[in-house]
Amino acid sequence: MQHGAPLDGPSSFAPRSGPGGLPAEVDRLVGRDAELAALRGRLERSRLVTVTGTGGVGKTRLALAAANGSQDRFCGGVRLVELSMVRDAPMVDRAVLEALAVTDHSARPPRSVLAEYLADRELLLVLDGCEYLVAECAALAAELLRRAPGLRILATGRRPLGVPGESVLPLGPLELADRPDRESAAVRLFTERAVAVVPSFAVTEANRAAVGALCRRLDGLPLALELAAVRLRTMSVERIAERITDRFQLLAGGDRAALPRRQTLRAVIGWSHELCTPTQRLLWARLSVFAGEFDLDAVEYVCTGSGLPADEVRDTVAALVAQSVVIRDEAAEGARYRMLEPVREYGAGWLEALGDTERLRRRHRDWYLGLATSCELDWFGPGQAEVAARVDRDLRNLRLALEFGLERASDPHIGQYLAGSLWFYWVGCGRLSEGRHWLDRALRRPGGNDGARAKALWVLGYVAALQGDTVAAVAALDECRALAERTGNAAAAAYAVHRTGCVALLSHDVPRAAELFGAALARYREIGELNSHVLLGQVGLALAMALRGDLEGAVAQCEQVRAVCLRYGERWALAYALYVLGYAAWRGGAGARAARELLCEGLAIHHALRDPVGMVVALELLAQLTDDGQGAAARAWPSLGGLRGGAHLDLDTAVSRALSAPTR
Template identity: 40%
Template sequence: MSNAGLRQRLTAILAADVAGYTRLMAADAGATVAALDEARAVFRSQIEAHRGRVVDMVGDSVLALFESAGGALNAALAVQKALEAASAAMPEGRRMRVRIGVHLGDVIEKADGTVYGHGVNVAARLQAKAWPGGLCLSQTLYDSVKDELPAGARFGGRQRLKNIEEAVPVWHIVPEGAAGLPHYGADALDAAPNNLPLQLTSFIGREGELADVTRLLTESRLLTLLGAGGIGKSRLSLEAATQVMDDFEDGVWFVELAALRDARLVPQAVASVMGVKEAAGRPVSEALVRHVKDRRTLLVLDNCEHLLAGCAELARSLLQAGPHAKVLASSREPLRVAGETTYAVPTLPENEALRLFVDRAAKARPGFRVNGEASAAASICRRLDGIPLAIELAAARVRALSVKAIDARLDDRFRLLIHGDQSALPRQQTLRALIDWSYELLTEEERSVFRRLAVFAGGFTAEAAEDVLEQVTQLVEKSLVVLDASGERYRLLDTVRQYAQERLEESPDSDAAHEHHLQFYLGLAEKARPELAGPKQGEWLSRLDLERENLLAAHAWCDRAPRGAEHGLTLAYLLRPYWLNRGLLGLGYRFTEEALNRSGAATRNFARSRGLFVAGQFACFMGRYAQAQRLLEESLLIAREIDDRRRVAAALQPLGVAHVGQGDLPMARRYLDEAVSLAKEGGEQREIAAAGNARAQLYRVEGDLEQAEELYTRVLALMRELQDRESIAIVLLNLAMVAIGRRAGERARAMLLEVLAIAGEIGSRYVGQSLFEVSAGLAALGADWPRVARFYGAAEALAAQTGIRRDPGDEVFLAPLIAAGQGALGTAAFIAAEHGGRALPFEQA
């Protein structure tokens, strides 16, 4: 393959470096540099003699490419023979010996001769496995030259190479002339004694986590990887142990503790793996302490959560025994030993989760391709929270189901994901067994709290769980509850929450938990409502954003709650400004409609009148004026029946707008004049301002800009006193339209800049949409027709998302300007510019 000066080809690669170079330089730098120059000359001579090319010689390393595998092998043998002969007269401790790795693989070669690629990486890692004065060959190179090999080539097994996913079979050679080398036993060929199991599947992603863990192992003597079951703690610990193996010359030992039931037997399990025998009549822990005292050893304790006391006691003893031993543990909660560093293993990000799914699916069904089911595969990974074991269980189902069918069945995931690796631990063979294991380790009090936390959707704050916060903290420690990075919000992974929900429904405290949840979020909405029209508006809108799923869950529970009809209508009213600000009119309308239709909500009382007002106002904003009229007339009628003049005044405002929308201006004028009169009679500034704004809209529709401006100005003053940021922005937009109508462009521009600042501060999509529309009008005033089209397109795109339609006054303002733009640019050019505006993200438009 060739591309832009790059050439990919199969070639033999030789990588070498000097063994003990740092030690040699410290002992005699001058002699070492001289010997290195001689060694480089030998390398260059033999590489060229065997039809090779030196790619790089930096420091004590050499990299070369060869036309043939035989040429690379013979050059390496010749180099080792020559260097061995040249240093024969030197003391053993001063002899310069090199390690050489040789591989046959693909490289990418640039026009300037530099090379990259997987093949180069493998050769470099093989070099690190070679014995000083020896060669380490990959299986692919060995297969090409085995008929040419000297006697004494030995198979080194499948070796884990740093940063190489799959284990690589290797061969070792002691060249002729290396008779001075120590005994070449099988144990000497390993970087360190170890029992790390070779993995049967590739390690996907986790580059950042692997780097974090290996770094922390250099800084801490006890590192515990924490996380929920199936999150990948064990696999990450094995990969990390493989990476750091060269740092532990006395061994890396993996101890699987899942099958152990007695914490007192932890020392025996470790001793068995390390080959340590206890003295007669003495505890085995004493023998372990003596064994690790002066050794550089890494002990990997896997699955400690059910044996915490035993693991903690042993870890403390071993770390106190000597300065060089280290422990890497995996657990669902910390060991709580002095000096322990903990690392929370995260779930897989979506891209890595998808790679894992595709890889495991391909192994389950050879020839598998995700093709047109990529979105379903991504959905599976997302719904399974990026938990590796859950994703692997799902991927195994492709033997019998399509990816879309697996995704569709995940609502019943504990029945679906039941056939895992039969050689794995029983608790890792099904998704339910995985969480059962954690659940059974909890105290009864912790189990009760865990079940009750299932009522929270999308997470919760400490305030929401204040009465059980101590137990929540314990569940965080046990990796069943996740605390977010800010330290302010807790959540259950969706898979864990579904399990907790099943347990909750089986328990007698289900109704009480849901009722407690409803009361908390009803109280939160009551606190939020006045703040949504004040100086802390942005802060409270953001808070409700985080609690949206909980608010919807509380609404759903109203179907079963003892006073559900009353609470549902109250929630609908309290959340009205939130749905509007966030441009979620469709959701807000459905929420309110469901509350109105709920059993027990038909009683003609204050709550129903207010609920009908909310639904009618949403219908007005969505341009459904006839529907809004029906809802608002019923709200008005109930308000008159119960003689609530404040509710009468509130219903009259949107009812007048609904009549304007249907072209009935006389009736609109009648309703709006009455609304203004009743608001003044009530004396509430907010109601006076709201009624005045609606009446000014009618003036604008009628073309009376002077009256409109005067009334808008009074309303703006009231809203500034109330510090209602969103309402200030809305009135400024109305005044800006009046200013544009009077061709006062600079006044309009100043107002729009203030609106822009407010929109950014509170994140109101409702204000943002109107800002685009009025900005189009300002651009039209300057005959900047492409900008008119772009702003109009941005507004229309946002309207499609929010469901908000221009009210009659705004339509009267904008429609003729858009028509003028289409006439000036031509329809095709205007549409093209409009589409450009539609394509821009909200923040960039």
């Protein structure tokens, strides 16, 4: 945590280890003992509790403190769903799926998948930031609570969800002392944050009145107190109180009592804005186009331009961090940056006033389009795990770029191309359902570029095939092939033929699959294509050969794939080749031990990349080689809802058991 950063919101927690996990608390909750006890009591009595209040009052902070203290009560765990940056209604359900790490990839509606997953679990779901899509959050909460008796929901927002049975806890500002000589919760919070900024700070007889007056003028609003505390770096508490008073009188026309609390926070953020240099203000406004975290490379591309030279960007970001406008988080891959939502909203308002929102959102989209394109290229190489992690880190911004790309009537092809370029993430990293969402949306847009549309079509066909939606898969692939042949797009035509072979294989038409894989590989050779798709085409052909009894031919194909993978550092296709080699070893009489070694090597790769398709097919075959594997297989296949319907599986647990199981 950056020293002196505001600490009464999401920034008061360390980064999470993964989606849905609760962040670790890194400071003490100040002045909220009564509210915390009340919230815990309501969670005991009610299945839906909503904490409401104005921005900056500490709703998230209180909810997470209560959730952290409740983890032992729920055998299914406590999961956090961050909704403050979700603006696309269908993404609400998908955000919950992501937080729960649900691995179902069928074409069923996400809400049905959620309800089925939660039906027999005792779990607390924290829905944070419901104010932007209240109706959608309310409908989701009502249905899940009806269908999952062990579920409890803790929501935060500026107003209640309005669901029957909801218990609402209005959260007000921190307590203020009724006399200047008495310490209040607001004073305690201000003092703790002040010491974080200036370690020598203390409330003394000389400054006690000024501290108390400042806390009263800020209405005891936690985020406002924290932002004011940052000012101690450059001025005394007396001077801060004086400046705040002047600003309030200006805003309220001299009548302080007329100033509502939402204006209190805006006034303090506005004061921070006034204390920034023109360059800092400009960067603050431009940074508002980011969703969640971002890095300096993205900032330099998106925000550089008129009024902000490239060589000033990094120093300006550092200055905004020093003023707690921007929060810096340290991560293994380097520094990441973010803004609290009220601060981001303030910057977005200024960007709109400057008339620059459209241009900045376009630059933002272009940066993340470039990121997706480079990650697609890098996928064929030794850095696949790093590529997957990079997309994970930037997923919120990629979604925002997709949203903007699909909003634009003038260039729908960019949204189509971006959705298609992320094929490796949708398919290889457990995101089939989300990929289907974006691809369907992209292809519903009229017009665009033939090449971008063809790419989105074959990727949709691939995704739909793995979901078991054969009708949609065949329709998309047939359209892609016709479009590709009409426009002379040889690569798209090859991909369409290849993925039609996948449909045939998943439909158990093995001879047809072998024919299509062979035709696709011939097309790949004609155009000189070599990437993960080509290698998977060989693996598909090898599997079809093995299923028809040609184990020797299957092994020869897969050994070729293994050699290319080792040369280029490709791991994902290698894992599938190892699966076929394991199958051939088992069927060819080499023994369970030899087959298991090959399958476990591939399974470990799939697990590292978070590829549920690969994990499940490997688990199914391993199940026949281990003492307790049949039960694992029965639980494993349903997680690919499209291939075999049913319940869900904790793949991490299944993989761990499979890798440690004895060989018969």
